[in-house]
Amino acid sequence: MKLVIVTAVEEFHKEALRLFKEAKIESFSTSDIDGYKEAPSLLATSSWFPSVKGGSESHMFFSFTEEEQIERLFHLIAEFNSTLETNNPIRGVVLPIEKYI
Secondary structure: EEEEEEEEEEEHHHHHHHHHOOOOOOEEEEEEEOOOOOOHHHHHHHOOOOOOOOOEEEEEEEEEHHHHHHEEEEEEEEHOOOOOOOOOOOOOEEEEEEOOO
């Protein structure tokens, strides 16, 4: 069993859900997150009225699942990303699980 974590900007939320379904990962969780490409300067973040725009609305998906489903998911994500004309692809990582209950 492994932990897979996938992030996607709001624009690709429905597509990410579809990819999980196609990969036959039926149990997963999601969380709304803000994505940042550049860390704002300390000066801008300390202001009450910063001129720096907030992060991009994004989603994080995660699931404890088997390697076979993760391989399929990563294949589907790679296919999806190959068609994009943006620099905000769906991203994924896998973490091994040493112990679980």
